[in-house]
Amino acid sequence: MRALVLHGPREVSVDEVDPPSPExxxxxxxxxxxxxxxxxxxxxxxxxxxxxxxxxxxxxxxxHEWCGTVRETGSAVAAxxxxxxxxxxxxxxxxxxxxxxxxxxxxxxARSEVGIRNGRAGALAEQIAxxxxxxxxxPPTVDPTLGALVEPGGNAWRAAVAAHARxxxxxxxxxxxxxxxxxxxxxxxxxxxxxxxxxxxGSFDFARSLGFxxxxxxxxxxxxxxxxxxxxxNAPGLPAYAADQxxxxxxxxxxxxxxxxxxxxxxxxxxxxxxxxxxxxxxxxLDATIQAYAAGRVDPRPLVAATVGLADVGAxxxxxxxxxxxxxxKILVDPHLQKETT
Numbered sequence: 001m002r003a004l005v006l007h008g009p010r011e012v013s014v015d016e017v018d019p020p021s022p023e024x025x026x027x028x029x030x031x032x033x034x035x036x037x038x039x040x041x042x043x044x045x046x047x048x049x050x051x052x053x054x055x056x057x058x059x060x061x062x063x064h065e066w067c068g069t070v071r072e073t074g075s076a077v078a079a080x081x082x083x084x085x086x087x088x089x090x091x092x093x094x095x096x097x098x099x100x101x102x103x104x105x106x107x108x109x110a111r112s113e114v115g116i117r118n119g120r121a122g123a124l125a126e127q128i129a130x131x132x133x134x135x136x137x138x139p140p141t142v143d144p145t146l147g148a149l150v151e152p153g154g155n156a157w158r159a160a161v162a163a164h165a166r167x168x169x170x171x172x173x174x175x176x177x178x179x180x181x182x183x184x185x186x187x188x189x190x191x192x193x194x195x196x197x198x199x200x201x202g203s204f205d206f207a208r209s210l211g212f213x214x215x216x217x218x219x220x221x222x223x224x225x226x227x228x229x230x231x232x233x234n235a236p237g238l239p240a241y242a243a244d245q246x247x248x249x250x251x252x253x254x255x256x257x258x259x260x261x262x263x264x265x266x267x268x269x270x271x272x273x274x275x276x277x278x279x280x281x282x283x284x285x286l287d288a289t290i291q292a293y294a295a296g297r298v299d300p301r302p303l304v305a306a307t308v309g310l311a312d313v314g315a316x317x318x319x320x321x322x323x324x325x326x327x328x329x330k331i332l333v334d335p336h337l338q339k340e341t342t
Contacts, residue, residue: 003017162277227246
């Protein structure tokens, strides 16, 4: 089968590799769509921390935001899964440690991460093998585009829930990228008044096209009491800014990661009685995200600017915009697409 292989920093090729064969508790999935994200870019450039911490090494196969159809099951998996459309959890815990037993496999020290950590091959290929226990079945109303957006949506759903915002509350979201926009969509679906902060007025054009008129730079944020602030940016100065902006007794949610240390003065948190929450993984939010997409409460499809083939992935990771791409921040990959971009 064809698969994207990252051989080293900025060294990527589409190779012919052996198709996967399922272990007893695994399934093999024919991949329909895969989303590209900032983590993939960091592996492409060589900046990803896991490379320097020994959790990942080249060559590797990327792709952790995916959906597809079960093709084959291992000997210990019910055969009736064949033909089911699914997506899969990225985080694969050991299943035995205290954290896994408490339902926190996404922070298991020994975890693998699909397309990211401990050598688990990702979905930028025509097929992928994953544990059956990681699967989440997709209803018919969740098409391939929505299916590939469940994983980032799960992260965003968790951030929106962590804000503890009620209808009519004001929530400030820092960073109008894919995750920040998804957070805003989930918050708005619950009646929350969403404000967005970006680096420049131009970065708001897409958000405004989705109906988010309260979009600002950090210099012109209105004097509004923000009941919660969600930092979905990668700017090292914004975590402290979030703590400054939130109302006393409010909540700050950190889902973005900067490439360098970000400092927060804990005196600000303590003296304002602020609750700060960190979000790592989509795992606890996948089912809720599927339900929201299936019911039409949140429609993230406008975020997708283009769908490309495996041969185009290297250029996208290098920062090139596909020809004819729309305004959205998200690029999807169809591993079976040979030439044209859609």
